[in-house]
Amino acid sequence: MDWNEKYSDMARRLSSSALAELFQLTERPDVISFAGGFPSEDMYLIPEVVEVAREVFHRRGATVLGYGPTPGFSEFREFIAQRQSLLGMKASPDNILVTTGSLQGLDLLGRLFLNPGEVVIVEAPTYLGALTTLAAFDVRLEAVPVDDQGLDVDQLEERLQQLRRRGRPARVLYTIPTFQNPSGLCLSHDRRIRLLELASRYDLIIFEDNAYGELRFEGEELPTLKALDEEGRVVHLGTFSKIFSPGVRLGWLHADAGVIERAVLIKQGVDQCSSSLSQLLCLEFGRRGLLERQIEITRQILRAKATATLRALAEAFPPTTQWTEPQGGFYTWVTLPPNVDTQEALPRCIREARVAYVPGNQFYTDGRGHNQLRLCYSQPSLEEIGDGVRRLGQLLAALPG
């Protein structure tokens, strides 16, 4: 039977993404991986999780193994709403939907708001997982550049005007305003205000991805877009992947109660409910104050690793190389001399330097970024960071100019 002729139009459009291969690279023990955006082992509180798991089974019994309600356990939604409120985003449990990771949140939002052909604005560069998720909706992605203050709001305004003039107004903006993936940078406070004004003027819905927002290790806190959002245009995507565990697959949507209600209807047909075990584990972990403890530990580790990464870059990379200086999150974004093609160089980097990263072009919609790369410093040890960046720098410096 020939399956190729059976696929849907959407499935035919798919091409293999870099993400899957990343996972395979990181499985080779002699490779130092700056590729996947994973927490490192020393950020987890494993003995505490084991104790919490024991307690949760003891107290909740069969509830842990049974189905939960589609929107999430009400206690857990309450817990998330309280955390959001503490972070300046007023919320009641009705504003919260528990998702199976924040990527599911984005998928649900796509189903909720996107018709084929519609215009979605993304940052250039942006999170490649989001590009994969959005591609499934057959929308037209318009990329607006980020600079060291985050998304370039002047260029955004120009693009919004153009699009409106052409009769194809943008419907949604997907943004990671804080410790952006892959740039590591933040949208400045002034631009946050300006972005919300533009959203209002051009009737944009904002999907705010806040995966790294709580992981600041330097500088002053910035309010989220959701915290500044007076009109209720911002749908906020949160995740426990970077502050508790990606392996439990838990995130949340924070939005208008009516939007949440409709997202629940979609989730019923998508995976019915998120894991009860994961939810009750994370809830009890949080109630014991362990989320805050893990966040504090993670920040300290990230601070040390970011410092080591930037120092090693300065020592080992070709002199005209530029990189961003993150104040939080997992990433620095490296721009090499134009003769370097990071996608082409990757197999050699892995084979000869035994170092992995994600090539820059993966984060653009149009193949730009050939001389850029993302370094994720969260997972390797301090020693590996020094060695890995050095080996990578030597190999890249030796490439023909």
Next chain:
Amino acid sequence: MDWNEKYSDMARRLSSSALAELFQLTERPDVISFAGGFPSEDMYLIPEVVEVAREVFHRRGATVLGYGPTPGFSEFREFIAQRQSLLGMKASPDNILVTTGSLQGLDLLGRLFLNPGEVVIVEAPTYLGALTTLAAFDVRLEAVPVDDQGLDVDQLEERLQQLRRRGRPARVLYTIPTFQNPSGLCLSHDRRIRLLELASRYDLIIFEDNAYGELRFEGEELPTLKALDEEGRVVHLGTFSKIFSPGVRLGWLHADAGVIERAVLIKQGVDQCSSSLSQLLCLEFGRRGLLERQIEITRQILRAKATATLRALAEAFPPTTQWTEPQGGFYTWVTLPPNVDTQEALPRCIREARVAYVPGNQFYTDGRGHNQLRLCYSQPSLEEIGDGVRRLGQLLAALPG
């Protein structure tokens, strides 16, 4: 901001399904619920799960909390492939994709194979969760009746002919051939052979949902469609929800390796990977032989509960009522005299008789089944079954004729 004008065409079509309300009904402690298709507490092996969880964290450490590969851990895919092979369905790990529950499997298949407007054949009645999932793809559902031998293959052939003649050939058949939801019945062996012949003649893809297949408590085993499938037309959907725990959200797809590869690409954008914690827990539970022990216990409990249910129906229900006699699974399907409207009667049944069920019309695409209902006997205790069926029968018998 008016969100109603913002929704996608798909999201506008959604209407609230019965599933969500079911969860709420079952939360009232004085209501005996025959509604949701849940395992009962005494089917779970909680102390064993706790011990397995402890061991898994001890042996695997941070792997339990980290991201897993999108297709599932290779050891777990191997484990599932071996189980499938033991059940007569030859499989290698390449044929298996771990899903976040089997409903996600169906959602992935929809994305993989269904374009808007295409024809999908379903059974009448069929699993309401599948109807919700399929509805999202804007396909045309054609329902073919089941009788006491399962799907009526003669009517199926007629319908396939008609559809082909009209130039709208059916593309997919979604079927639950064993202990069907909601009828509780099985497709006979002869009809299984005939169904596969028809699929070949009419170039149909079969989605085989086998959620209850391992839960036979009476009669002889039947081969799955996948086991009989010589052309490789059957995509098989499995789940750990009824044999281990629905709360861990784990199912699998078993299909041609090329189909699995493409489903993996879709899953990357949907939830990236299924829970590592759930996978490693279930794997270790299975390796210790505990899945087999839980299945054996579940069968014994279901046998007793089905017997009690059928006995109580005979004693307490109006004399012209009919019901199915399942040899496995969770359900009996009840047909009342035509004057009874089970949807209309449900609020009174809950309020006055304090008994919940799912009204028949929820399982049809066209509102039929007004005098039918599904009784799920898996969750209430034997005593509750007796009381609940009696109270329900009395109330229904007293309805105006």
